[in-house]
Amino acid sequence: MARVQRRDFVGGVLLILVGAGFAIAAQRYPFGSLARFGPGFFPFWLGIVLAGLGGLLAASALLGREGDEPGFATIDARSLAAVIGGVVVFGFVLTRLGLLLSVVILVLMSSLGSRDLRWPSTIAAAALLAAGCCAVFVYGLGLTVPVLPAVLR
Amino acid sequence: MQFVDNLAIGFSAALTLANLAYALLGCLLGTLIGVLPGIGPLAAISMLLPLTYALEPTSALIMLAGIYYGAQYGGSTTAILVNVPGEVSSVVTCLDGYRMARQGRAGTALSVAAVASLFAGCIGTLVLAILAAPLTELAFKFGPAENFSLMVLGLVGAIVFTADSLLKAVGMVVTGLLLGLVGTDVNSGVIRFSFGLPELADGIGFIIVAMSFFGITEILQNLEGNRDHKLVTDSIPSLWPTRSDVRRAVPAALRGTVLGAVLGVLPGGGAAIASFAAYALEKKVSRHAAELGGGAVEGVAAPEAANNAAAQTSFVPMLTLGLPSNAVMALMIGAMMIHNIQPGPQVMTTNPTLFWGLIASMWIGNLMLIVLNLPMVGLWVKLLTVPYRILFPAILVFCMIGVYSINTSVVDIYLAAGFAVLGLILVKLQFPLMPLVLGFVLGPLMEEHFRRTLVLSHGDASVLFSRPLSLTLLLLAFALLLAVLVPALRSKRQRAFQSQL
Numbered sequence: 001m002a003r004v005q006r007r008d009f010v011g012g013v014l015l016i017l018v019g020a021g022f023a024i025a026a027q028r029y030p031f032g033s034l035a036r037f038g039p040g041f042f043p044f045w046l047g048i049v050l051a052g053l054g055g056l057l058a059a060s061a062l063l064g065r066e067g068d069e070p071g072f073a074t075i076d077a078r079s080l081a082a083v084i085g086g087v088v089v090f091g092f093v094l095t096r097l098g099l100l101l102s103v104v105i106l107v108l109m110s111s112l113g114s115r116d117l118r119w120p121s122t123i124a125a126a127a128l129l130a131a132g133c134c135a136v137f138v139y140g141l142g143l144t145v146p147v148l149p150a151v152l153r
Numbered sequence: 154m155q156f157v158d159n160l161a162i163g164f165s166a167a168l169t170l171a172n173l174a175y176a177l178l179g180c181l182l183g184t185l186i187g188v189l190p191g192i193g194p195l196a197a198i199s200m201l202l203p204l205t206y207a208l209e210p211t212s213a214l215i216m217l218a219g220i221y222y223g224a225q226y227g228g229s230t231t232a233i234l235v236n237v238p239g240e241v242s243s244v245v246t247c248l249d250g251y252r253m254a255r256q257g258r259a260g261t262a263l264s265v266a267a268v269a270s271l272f273a274g275c276i277g278t279l280v281l282a283i284l285a286a287p288l289t290e291l292a293f294k295f296g297p298a299e300n301f302s303l304m305v306l307g308l309v310g311a312i313v314f315t316a317d318s319l320l321k322a323v324g325m326v327v328t329g330l331l332l333g334l335v336g337t338d339v340n341s342g343v344i345r346f347s348f349g350l351p352e353l354a355d356g357i358g359f360i361i362v363a364m365s366f367f368g369i370t371e372i373l374q375n376l377e378g379n380r381d382h383k384l385v386t387d388s389i390p391s392l393w394p395t396r397s398d399v400r401r402a403v404p405a406a407l408r409g410t411v412l413g414a415v416l417g418v419l420p421g422g423g424a425a426i427a428s429f430a431a432y433a434l435e436k437k438v439s440r441h442a443a444e445l446g447g448g449a450v451e452g453v454a455a456p457e458a459a460n461n462a463a464a465q466t467s468f469v470p471m472l473t474l475g476l477p478s479n480a481v482m483a484l485m486i487g488a489m490m491i492h493n494i495q496p497g498p499q500v501m502t503t504n505p506t507l508f509w510g511l512i513a514s515m516w517i518g519n520l521m522l523i524v525l526n527l528p529m530v531g532l533w534v535k536l537l538t539v540p541y542r543i544l545f546p547a548i549l550v551f552c553m554i555g556v557y558s559i560n561t562s563v564v565d566i567y568l569a570a571g572f573a574v575l576g577l578i579l580v581k582l583q584f585p586l587m588p589l590v591l592g593f594v595l596g597p598l599m600e601e602h603f604r605r606t607l608v609l610s611h612g613d614a615s616v617l618f619s620r621p622l623s624l625t626l627l628l629l630a631f632a633l634l635l636a637v638l639v640p641a642l643r644s645k646r647q648r649a650f651q652s653q654l
Contacts, residue, residue, distance in 0.1 A: 008321075011582040015324045022331050022346070029343050035612030039338035039345055042600040043331060050327040057320050075581065079376035083369065083549065084570050090553055091566030099554075106553065107546040113376050114542040125543045129550050141207055143558050 005061040012058025019050030082113030098146040098153075099138060103130040160282065163509025167517055172215050172510065175208065176518045177525075179216035183223020184526055188230050188533045189544055190237040195367040197224035198484050200548065202360060202491075203555040210492035211507045215514040217488055218468075221481060222515075225424065225464055226270060226522050229457055230533055233262045242424035242460040245432040249445060249452025256448050260392040263530055265450055266457040267523045269406040273413060273458035274519035277465030280414045281472070282512050285501065288473040292498035297605035298616050302626035304599050307476045309630040310419060311591050313637045322588045325579070329589035332357060333596020340604060352564040359487040361556055362593055363480070365569045366586045368552040370576030372545045392527060394450070402454035405435055409455035413462030423467045423479035424460035431459030465515060472508065473498060475598075480587045483594045491559075 023044050032038030086109035094102045107126035111117050137143040146153060166172065182204075186197035201220050205213035225242065232243040233250035246266065253262040295303065312322040335346045336356025347353035394402065412434060413427040435455045436442050445452045468485075470476045475497035477483035486496045494500060494507070501508045526533070556569045576586060610616040618624050 007582055008318075011321065011324075011584060014578075014582065015328070018328060018331070025346055029338075029345060030341065033612060034607055034614075035610075036608060037604055039341045039343040042603065043334050043345065046327055046331050046334075050324060050331065053320060053324045053327065057324065060320070075577070076373075076377040079373060080574075080577070083373055083376070084574060086549065087369065087553060087570040087573070088567060091563045091570070094557065094563055094566070103550050106550055110546045110549050111542065114545070115376075116540075116542055118542070121543060122546070125546065129547055133550060133554060137203075137554055137558070141204065141558075143203075143554070144561050145557065 005064045008061035008064070009058050012054045012056070012061060015054025015057060016051045017054075019047045019052070019054055021047070023047030023051065078115075079113035083110045086110035086113075095146065096150055098148045098150075099134055100130050100147050101149060103133050155286065156282070159286070159505070159509050160513065162505055163511075163513030166211060166506040166510030167215065167513035172212055172514065173517065175212045175216040176219045176514050177521055179219020180223040180518055180522050180525065183220035183225075184227040184230075184522070184533065185223075185536070186220075187224030187227025188536055189227075189539070190231050190235055190537065190541070192224075192371075192548065193228050193243075194221050194224035194481055195363070195484065196371060196548070197221075197227075198481065198488075199360060199364045199367055200551045200555060202484070202488060203558045205488065206491065206558065210489070210494055210504070211510050213488065213492055214485070214507060214511050215518075217485060218511060218515060219518045219521075221485075222270075222274065222461065222464060222518060223522060225461065226267070226526060227533065229266045229270070230263060230526075230530070231537065233266065233453070234259060234534060235537055242428045242456075242464075244425075245428045245456040246453060248432070249447070249449050252446070252448030253450070253453065258448070261394040261398055261450065262453050264392040264527060265394055265398065265402050265454050267527055269402065269409065269454040269458040270461040271519050271523045272406055273410040273462035274465055275516055276410050277414050277417065277462035278512060278515040278519070280418070280462075280466050281469050281515075284418070284466075284469050285473055285508070285512070288469065289498045289501045292474050294622065295498075296620070297602040297609065298620050298623040299626065301599060301602040301606055302617060302623040302630070303474060303476060304595050304602070306626045306630040306633075307470070307478060308588070308591060308595065309633050310478065312588055313633050318583070319634075319637065321584050325584050325586070325588040326592040329592025329594075330596040330599065332362070332589075333593040334600065339597070339601065350564070352560075352562055352568075355560075356597070357568065357593075358556075358559050358565060359483070359590075359594060360491075360559055361565055361569050362572055363484055363487065363590060364552045364556055365572035366576040366590065367480070368548060369569065369573035370580060370586070372548060373573065373577050374580060375541065375545065392530070398450045401441060402450045405439060405451035405455040406458040408434060408438070409458030410462045413459030414466045416459070417463030417466030417478075418469045419478070423481070424464045425479075427459040427463035428456035431455040461519075468511075468515075471496065472500065472511075475500075477591060477594055480590050483590055486594055 026040045026044035026047060029040035030038035031040045086106045089109060090102050090106040093105060104126045107129055111122045134147050138145060138147055182201055183197055186192055186200060187194060198217060198220055205216050208216065228243040229246050231237055232246040233254050236247050236251040250262045253259065308326050312319060312326060335353055337344050337354050344354050409431040412431050416427040416430060417423060432452065432455060435451050436445055439451050441449050441451060467478050467482055470478050471482040471485055477486050489496050494504060553566055556565050559565060579586060606616060607614060617627065
């Protein structure tokens with residue numbers, strides 16, 4: 001396996017899985033006839049095509065003569081966890097704690113993903129952004145979202 | 154005199170105080186966001202889109218267009234001063250622009266870029282205005298078969314021009330088409346692939362996908378790399394180019410404009426290819442070709458003119474045919490749909506004020522851009538000193554509020570998190586994201602046109618090849634594919650030969 005292009009092989013397998021997934025799921029929907037096809041027709045064939053493309057990609061990766069450059073699979077777990085975690089938590093607290101606190105939480109959490117984090121300026125930015133967003137989006141543009149936590153309302 | 158009448162409609166729509174204000178606001182905000190290192194027009198538009206929800210459609214589109222070229226303009230400022238391209242189309246500007254800045258000629262580079270952009274933008278808009286009516290006429294002749302073939306051509310164009318690996322790009326298009334099908338099937342009312350989530354019944358919002366990919370995924374990538382960029386100058390001494398600079402820049406800008414205007418109209422074309430092509434052309438034809446790469450003024454004028462001309466003319470297929478030729482245009486289509494306007498040839502007749510108003514506003518916006526931005530360049534320079542560790546949480550906040558505001562739905566925020574991770578995985582596997590986004594927009598449309606084609610022909614798909622217009626479009630698509638495949642095959646064979654030696 002040393003000379004295999006792992007990146008493309010993994011990519012190909014991913015496409016096969018996605019394509020097959022759609023094709024299988026599409027079978028739950030009416031297929032119809034060619035002259036009047038149903039909701040299952042188009043996704044089914046697209047899924048087949050996608051799986052086929054994935055197969056080609058995986059095969060060409062197996063037959064390829066060049067290997068990967070090293071380190072393609074590295075993912076910076078810290079920034080990923082901070083940013084995505086921040087987003088998910090933001091979604092969870094938004095309607096519960098209100099926009100003001102949620103923005104602060106999102107800024108602080110996602111900032112953990114940066115390697116040159118400095119707290120004072122980050123906290124200042126969080127406060128500024130939270131106040132600004134409430135002013136612009138809620139009072140200015142009329143976005144329907146609570147500003148303050150549920151207990152204070 | 155139809156043409157003049159149309160423009161009159163346009164200017165009367167664009168010159169209202171409110172719309173002038175929105176154009177101005179768009180240009181300013183676009184520049185503001187675009188000037189930030191690593192943020193291009195795509196991210197700028199997706200972030201600022203929510204601001205336009207409350208506006209009436211004409212104002213919203215005028216503002217978005219302003220954001221678009223404002224962001225593009227801001228991107229070239231960053232390219233020249235920090236050597237960080239905001240997006241692909243200003244990569245080339247970095248080469249000579251940054252060199253010029255380091256030689257103390259930052260002001261010249263900035264003003265040449267601005268004037269070349271203004272000139273090219275005006276010409277590009279003129280091309281758009283001239284081509285709009287005849288192309289719309291043509292588009293009305295299109296039946297479902299032609300529309301389907303046109304979309305095939307558009308997707309092939311996008312693939313051919315963007316990706317290094319054709320196979321991966323096609324895979325992304327098909328993935329995008331499939332994801333676009335999630336939600337209620339318009340024809341049968343069946344809800345597809347919703348995993349039982351009622352929030353998915355209306356499909357996945359295009360803006361969510363765009364913001365996840367071009368906002369969050371981008372941030373994730375940036376956080377992995379080292380983002381140490383240095384500003385070359387704190388102050389811009391003089392904006393005035395010397396006489397010899399002007400003499401050299403003018404022909405280069407002209408060449409760039411023509412090339413950009415042509416490339417922008419093509420499906421899959423757009424600002425990025427145009428700027429690369431213009432730079433390549435300068436290397437071939439310029440009398441100072443040897444200086445290119447070392448701070449030659451042509452290296453700024455030509456690509457900047459080209460990318461702006463292309464940015465304007467890429468509105469042609471979008472406005473007349475409803476076909477997005479690149480991701481920015483896909484965003485524009487998404488924005489139109491949010492305002493309940495179905496993009497396509499009928500826009501010109503049903504919404505003439507919107508159509509011509511948008512076109513007229515492009516001239517106005519381009520002018521505003523230069524009048525406002527050149528004097529304000531000092532302010533933009535200050536903005537460049539904001540460190541990324543402060544910037545990215547702010548971007549994230551705007552994106553998330555934007556995502557939430559589409560349907561005031563928290564589920565969309567979780568969806569965005571999911572798509573951001575998907576985007577990161579795809580990027581790690583070196584899949585291009587843009588074909589996916591285009592496929593996503595076109596998925597339901599292609600299905601519908603394909604279905605109608607087959608209904609009309611009683612299940613005979615060969616009409617796609619027997620109707621002359623449709624056949625022409627498919628042949629064009631095929632020719633495009635071939636044009637890319639053949640040199641690829643050739644170089645592969647060459648490599649094979651070399652390795653045998």
